[in-house]
Amino acid sequence: MTMFNVTEIRQNASKIITQAIESKEPIVLLQRSKPVAYIIEARAFEEMREKAKKAERYEKEEMAKETLQRLASLRKQMKPQPDSTPLIRQLREGDSRHE
Template sequence: MANVTEVRQNVSMIISRVVETREPAVILQRSKPVVYVVEASAYEELLKKVEAADRLLRVEETKNALQDLADLRKRMASKGKQQDSVPLIRDLREGKSR
């Protein structure tokens, strides 16, 4: 941890320590953390993990949407020919199940 004044005076030392230890440095302003200084490869690794988590979330959302569609098809098929599908579609949009 270092405050803004220490960063101004010792920026090279702080960067060297972060690169050497691969541990982030916390920069404080008025005793509150405002910035983390991280080594470049650690930051890039973190970005890759975030992107992978985002892809996984999108896959799960797609699976859920496909399952909702399959459930809708089953409900519609079980009711036979339906004159008005608007209530069923409205319920699906609103997350209600029948």
Template sequence: MRMVSITEIRRNAKAVLAELVKNKKPIAILQRSKPVAYIIDAESFDKLQLLEDNDLKESRKRFLEKITKVKKRIVKKGVPEDSIMLIRDLREGKNRYE
């Protein structure tokens, strides 16, 4: 991975971006010899966004399945469905009220 200073970005932004587009490798931006940011090409960014969206969908799916299981358990016990109890059970873990 190439590392460039902020000063170099100011002086040669066009050249740095051209290299980024050509090589498709992230570039670290350094400030006082420490990385403060990374530049990636648009195609790589789009791929990362897509992966993140898919992970989020899977996470939501697992969470909804967990909510459904807790609701079924509450109804099975004969306890009226109460959103407060459901939220508390999800937050503090199952078997809390058993």
């Protein structure tokens, strides 16, 4: 990976950009000997963004699958409850057998 400081970028921006495009390798921009930015080819940047989006979608899908599996597991552990509709109907109609 090639590195240039800010002064070199100012003086040779066109050459450095051309180098990034032709080599398809990122160029590190240094400020006070520390990396502060990268210059990369536009297509490489777009591919990285698309891969990041796909990874994020995949992660969300996996989380959703895990959540559904946990819900299914909890449902299996629950005891079946009787249907309360007949009891409610009887209470509403005033049937005194359940009082």
